[in-house]
Amino acid sequence: MIHTFHARNYGCLVDTEATLTPLHAFIGPNDSGKSTLLHGMRTVVQFAGSRFQQDDERRWTPFDPYFPAQPPSHEPPRDPHGILLECGVDGGWYAIKTGPRGLEERAGEQRSNDWSAGYEPSTTPRHWEALSKLSQSNGRWDRQILRQLRQARLVRFDPDALREPSGLIPETQPVGFLDDRGHGLAGIYFAIRNRNDDAFSRIVDDVRRHFPTIKGLRVKAVTSSKVVLEVELVNGARVEAGRLSEGLLYYLAFAALRYLDPVSLLLVEEPENGLHPARIAEVVRILRAIVEESGTQVLMATHSPLVVNELKPDEVSVVTRTPEEGTRVKRIKDTPDFEARSQVYALGELWIAYANGEDEAPLLEGTEP
Structure with a gap:
């Protein structure tokens, strides 16, 4: 299971971290980065378990990983820090990077001595400098980590x-x-x-x-x-x-x-679409049953307070975005005055009561709407 996810320079995810549970929902305004979070997690799992290829029309399969092509060698890199996608799982962590050569050594130095300083090249096109980082046990790659990232399924x-x-x-x-x-x-x-x-x-x-x-x-x-x-x-x-x-x-x-x-990760965009309100609770129960029966982690992006009402406080994160900082993720239970507010509102109602649809400031800053 993915416990934490970190993305740098991936779409609108300038430097974004999220803490996850087996069943988890991202809520927040339009264009805040919820779908990009799901896409980033699907991309890193795809790298862990398989590869990307190009078809005859130079489209990426099985899906577009959102990784930009690097400029010609005589031009400077478009981003000096490169792209980083990494996730913490049971017993270790896994990451992929793109960017100028030499960044991998600096990234390795940021980790404790318990982690490997070695890198295993991913199966990527030549103009991607992507690297995988895995924990080591007695000098061997720990395949238990990869088994937790064996496949992802996204549905919209x-x-x-x-x-x-x-x-x-x-x-x-x-x-x-x-x-x-x-x-x-x-x-x-x-x-x-x-x-x-x-x-x-x-x-x-x-x-x-x-x-x-x-x-x-x-x-x-x-x-x-x-x-x-x-x-x-x-x-x-x-x-x-x-x-x-x-x-x-x-x-x-x-x-x-x-x-x-079964897959290790199921990503669902707006599960409420097209459903009568009375059916939404049943769909969330189905998704929770998938978690409990198969061990699949289920992550959602939703705009529905009815979906949120079916979840626990630690299963919901608020996603916002600013031009300066990019996307930010905060668990709803960590918002100001949450305990007092949750005594009055159901979880989805709390979000709607303190949401302005722009920066969610009333919810995230503890102010009144």
């Missing part, structure tokens, strides 16, 4: 993507979405039904409870290799995915997350 579901027909997932392949937006949902449900019929039945029972007009859920073949979702209503009518409500599609996507192949 889009109803049009969730409606699309999808291919079948072979038994030998892991079950997961094809991209961040949620393409492949129908294929995922086909796999869930075939590999774990009890899981499929549990999801259908939950759907019936939360959507009383629905009798059943089907995965319908439209070609020999493509399937779509379809629901049967209590009146016998059948509705294909193209006509399903956005709220139901979002709910089905979150319900499926619980049964995908």
Whole structure:
């Protein structure tokens, strides 16, 4: 699990630190850096467990890591301090850097003697000078650290993507979405039904409870290799995915997350989108169950006080941004007068009551709104 995350010169994260819990939410104004925090954590986990490559159109896969290309050698570096992404995990820490040669030695000197001064090159394009730093045990790399960073999944579901027909997932392949937006949902449900019929039945029972007009859920073949979702209503009518409500599609996507192949880090952007307020609490319960059942760490960026109401004080951090300092992160329980205010307000209500949507000064400085 990632306990702490630090980013330097990564997008709007000039010099940003965050303390995390197994289930954690970032709240704050628009354009404060919440999504950039999630993207930075996904990037460092991708480096730890795999690599970035360029396709024929010179796009980065599996996603854009936001690392800028360095200028030609005859020009000075665009940033003399380089980019740093690092995270503290159980038993150690892991980091990647880009920048001029020689910065790695200075970074090593900042650490205690308990940590390795050695560096292991990452699998990066040649114009990135990226370095990995791991704790050592008896002169060998501690792979326990890398196992905590084996894979990340980011979702920002889009109803049009969730409606699309999808291919079948072979038994030998892991079950997961094809991209961040949620393409492949129908294929995922086909796999869930075939590999774990009890899981499929549990999801259908939950759907019936939360959507009383629905009798059943089907995965319908439209070609020999493509399937779509379809629901049967209590009146016998059948509705294909193209006509399903956005709220139901979002709910089905979150319900499926619980049964995908586990990852070490699940990143969720605005889980409240498209959901009725009564469904938001259920989605947060699903995310908490993922943490408890699979050990996956779940981090969210949200604008919903209803999401925040389902969390504990140490599970919420306020994110703000200024032109001078960039993005700053502060746990809501560390804000002034929190104990007194929390006696009056639920957690999400406290945020809304003392938020101005710009710098959150009433909340962070202990002033009245």
